[in-house]
Amino acid sequence: MSNALRPASYPGPPFPNEERPGQREAPGIASLAAENVTFAYAGKPVLQEVSLELRRAEWLALLGPNGGGKSTLLRVMAGLLSPQRGRVVLEGRPLAKVSSWLRGQTLAFLPQSGPYPEELTVEEVVRLGRTPHLGLLGREGQADQEAVGWAMEQTQVREFRSRPLSTLSGGERARVMLARSLAAKPKYLLLDEPTAHLDLHHQAEFLCLLSGLRQQGIGVLTVMHDPNLARQADRVAFLAEGRIVAQGEPQEAITQELLSHIYGPMVRVHPVEGQPVVILGGSNSGAQRPRRPD
Numbered sequence: 441m442s443n444a445l446r447p448a449s450y451p452g453p454p455f456p457n458e459e460r461p462g463q464r465e466a467p468g469i470a471s472l473a474a475e476n477v478t479f480a481y482a483g484k485p486v487l488q489e490v491s492l493e494l495r496r497a498e499w500l501a502l503l504g505p506n507g508g509g510k511s512t513l514l515r516v517m518a519g520l521l522s523p524q525r526g527r528v529v530l531e532g533r534p535l536a537k538v539s540s541w542l543r544g545q546t547l548a549f550l551p552q553s554g555p556y557p558e559e560l561t562v563e564e565v566v567r568l569g570r571t572p573h574l575g576l577l578g579r580e581g582q583a584d585q586e587a588v589g590w591a592m593e594q595t596q597v598r599e600f601r602s603r604p605l606s607t608l609s610g611g612e613r614a615r616v617m618l619a620r621s622l623a624a625k626p627k628y629l630l631l632d633e634p635t636a637h638l639d640l641h642h643q644a645e646f647l648c649l650l651s652g653l654r655q656q657g658i659g660v661l662t663v664m665h666d667p668n669l670a671r672q673a674d675r676v677a678f679l680a681e682g683r684i685v686a687q688g689e690p691q692e693a694i695t696q697e698l699l700s701h702i703y704g705p706m707v708r709v710h711p712v713e714g715q716p717v718v719i720l721g722g723s724n725s726g727a728q729r730p731r732r733p734d
């Protein structure tokens with residue numbers, strides 16, 4: 441493993457010594473859960489009766505076809521969109537009743553794309569991640585500086601720390617935005633396609649980072665498209681046409697039947713050393729275009 445993105449432990453105590461969701465009302469329920477969530481954009485239904493639970497210290501990968509509602513579900517679980525029916529529960533408390541301040545300390549959400557603060561330097565962007573932890577005067581303490589340094593190290597962006605965001609490549613920028621989310625030191629991390637711009641080396645490093653985050657008790661929910669990466673998650677869930685159509689351990693959930701049903705016949709699942717490996721393609725003739733199921 442290279443010198444960064446390693447599962448180094450976070451400096452200092454994991455969380456400030458303050459009341460947090462779950463401490464009083466429902467001890468032991470260490471999860472962020474969507475319960476029977478139904479959501480529509482201006483009357484257009486996107487999520488229908490969706491229930492999904494992200495537990496502490498696990499990596500849950502959310503997959504499914506384009507437009508299936510994954511990003512919308514992530515936004516609902518982050519408290520950025522309010523469901524028309526159902527609710528999101530953070531460690532036993534309805535998320536809607538958790539103050540935005542506490543929410544910011546407990547949950548971090550990384551969207552699929554900008555807008556990005558292009559003119560800020562990398563370090564300034566990562567420091568923004570500490571905003572929910574700063575007091576009324578906005579003064580940074582040693583814990584904030586340590587968290588920023590730790591987050592930059594974990595994501596291998598320290599070397600760019602003085603450069604404006606606008607000068608970075610897509611993959612470098614993606615790592616900076618991930619660092620900003622990490623700097624908040626949340627209990628739950630919601631990442632929308634975090635590997636989309638990463639090369640293979642940084643995808644591998646990202647997997648190591650996730651393993652370290654889980655060891656520190658952080659629950660991570662990632663939206664992603666590649667089942668071969670998602671296979672390394674603790675659990676996977678598939679969302680299609682606004683419904684969870686399968687979830688479970690990757691070895692059991694990623695099946696030929698399911699993937700053909702969701703993506704069509706050109707997606708093949710082969711068992712390799714007991715793991716489902718997904719490959720794409722059929723005949724080389726190119727004569728037949730893949731058809732998705734109706």
Ligand SMILES: Nc1ncnc2c1ncn2[C@@H]1O[C@H](COP(=O)(O)OP(=O)(O)OP(=O)(O)O)[C@@H](O)[C@H]1O
Nearest residue numbers: 481482484486504505506507508509510511512513
């Ligand atoms: N702000 C919005 N207003 C209206 N419709 C929206 C809005 N955002 C998303 N949608 C629609 O909601 C549906 C679900 O979108 P969403 O982004 O949640 O899907 P997704 O599963 O994340 O897709 P992808 O894999 O392509 O990123 C799509 O049909 C999309 O066009």
